[in-house]
Amino acid sequence: MPSTAQATALNHVEQSAEDLSKACQTIFNFGETAWREYESAAWYVKRLREEGFAVEEGSAGMPTAFCAEWSNGDGPIIGMYAEYDAVPGNCQAATTYRTPRDGLGYQAGGHTDPHSGLGIAGLGGLLATKAAMKKHGIKGGLRFTGEPAEKVRGSKPIHAAAGYYDGLAAILSFHPFYMLPMCNTVRWDTHCGAAYSMVYRFICDAPETWGTTDTPIPQSHSAVRAPGANDALNMMYHASKSLRDSMLPHQGGWSISEAILTAGQATADNLPAGLAEIQYMMRTPDIAMAEQITAVLDRNAQAAADMTGCRWEKHWVCKSRPGLANHAIARTVWEAMVEVGPPIWDDRAKAIAREIQKNLGLAPMEDPFIPEMSRLIDPEAAEAILRHDLPPSQTNSTSDDYTDMTWHVPTARFYVARPALAAEPGVTYPSWVMNALGGIPATIDPMVQTAAKILAMSAVRLLEYDDARDAAMAEFQARTAQDPIPPLCDYDPPINFRWPEYVTTARGRDWWIPKDMDGA
Incomplete structure (x- = not known):
């Protein structure tokens, strides 16, 4: 059962549902891409300052990065973060048919993972943890970093080398699920690679x-x-x-x-x-x-x-x-995940999914979502499935730059289901479908709510339970001592290249590839 403080955090997420939904829509509609997330970063900075955080803009020399801190007195500091970069060539409106966002062409940026939901879930978990700490007098602090350019593995190696993860008791890393079996589970041994x-x-x-x-x-x-x-x-x-x-x-x-x-x-x-x-x-x-x-x-x-x-x-x-495992903190997050449960999609969400299927010329399904979305899978069971096709000597697989955090502080990496449609044999959905589902409130809000609750409950548990923190730190120190890898970043932030971006000219605001050039 959750403690009183954990219950407060969960209730705060529920009470913030409408606010988080609107915020998610805001970031989704910005659709800014790597190293050019100016509006998205400014939105987070403004909101965090309104919530009482001290915010450093342009952290580690990255104009669209930030570092926000809040303290409730001396004690352990828990880290969370937001990503908010979109992907060029994936502009999609939050609709049940293929169309770009208003005034843009398909070549503009759009959220695929979606990082819009990832970041707002992080914000929701952060603010719920802060509310519980204040109400119940829990000592300690919170650090929330803005991480641009994840799609090119950009900010975290730079933040790591500059010391922005040092001094934390733990970091909680959430990502929308993107491959089975990593859905509604926590990474166990096989973390992402280099x-x-x-x-x-x-x-x-x-x-x-x-x-x-x-x-x-x-x-x-x-x-x-x-x-x-x-x-x-x-x-x-x-x-x-x-x-x-x-x-x-x-x-x-x-x-x-x-x-x-x-x-x-x-x-x-x-x-x-x-x-x-x-x-x-x-x-x-x-x-x-x-x-x-x-x-x-x-x-x-x-x-x-x-x-x-x-x-x-x-x-x-x-x-x-490459990432470093930590079973102790993974167990803490898994216990919170079991308490919260998987996301649930209601009749409104299912109706939207069926409308997409109908618009694609497919027969609408009674249950249009894949069943794994509303199931939990034990981390060790997921690990066994993940290892099935990997050589025994291979300790890491695929990549994501959260891995740099794992060398500075005990880090848990967990996944919550994003909306994904089931398919009859031989049917493959076009990519815009997943992008649209990541922007429609009825389909993306269950993921955001669930992830925010898991983040908040895990953070409060780590602040309340000394033994959970101590076990995670002891394992971290043992693993990093075995084969230490110092930061690899020996370069300046690569912000001055011709990265795709939105531009303003005498013709107005547009993507750098004009919308009338891409068949829109």
Whole structure:
């Protein structure tokens, strides 16, 4: 049974349901993407200050990050956080049919995970914990960080290296479920792995030096000219694709993806492009694999630059460590999850789901949601399923930058079901369906409410029960002492690249790809 203080926290979440729902809609409709979440961060900062928190804006040199603190006297400090970045090319309104948000095209940002619900659940749990601490005189404090650019694993390695997680008794990390069996459960042993990301920049600023013969007029049309930055990027792209199978063994759950940030400049006649940039993101079980891939990519960049008359630079976006398990704090959160129970979707939510199915030309289902959404799964049972397809030697799988927190403080990573539709055999839903369900209040609010309750109950338990905190800290100290990995971040926040964003011009406010260019 929950203590009186825990009951107060749960009641606070319930009483805040309408407020949290409106807040979730606000962040969903901002739809801002990595490193450009200006309105979202400003909204959180304003709200937290209204709630009595001292807030540092632009923490660790990241303009859309923040760190908020509140104290009720000397005692343990519990950490929580918000993410609020969306994904380019996923603009979807909170409707039962495919359409972008008003005034935008499909190429604009949209919430996929959805981080809009993740962050507001964190805020709900934070404020409920604060209310319980005040009412029942619980000593201690709360720290709430704003974490931009999660989709490129951006802020947490930077915050970690700058000390923003130091001195905490625990961190509670919530994420909407995104793969089975990690639904309504807590991670046990197999935490997320390492992630490296970098931007390779090719600059052709002396094309006249590439040729080997002199001409009377260096700019003559008959002169040999450097291929330039676009060709360098193209060679880098294809060389890395063709060598991908040689970069790592065929096991381990690793992946490499790339994105072209700029495609050079439009130039007249036969002048070479002066600048081109390509970003790589890799997910690996361990750091050694990430370093091996990086060495190959560096070599490819050098070769591409040599062949095209360019020089090259490497700029880090992310270097995050693999995650560290902590059974003691996982048990504390699991006990809270059992007490709260899974989210439940009512008849309004089911009617919306059936309307989506009907709009897709499918027969509406009596129970349109997947059954796992309203079931709990024991962490060790989920672990056994997760391990089934992994090599025994692999200790981490997939990636997420919460892992950097695990090296500074006992951290629990838990998942609560987000709305997801069941399907008949052979049916695959388009991606906009999940995005829309993450923005419609009737379908996303159950997740937000449930996650906020679990966060609040877990936080209050950790503040009330010395033995729970002590066990988590003892396990943390033992695990970090076995094979310590210090922060890997040795780079400045990568905020100045041409990241996709909203822009304001004489034509008004728009996504950087105008809406009439994407078939809207």
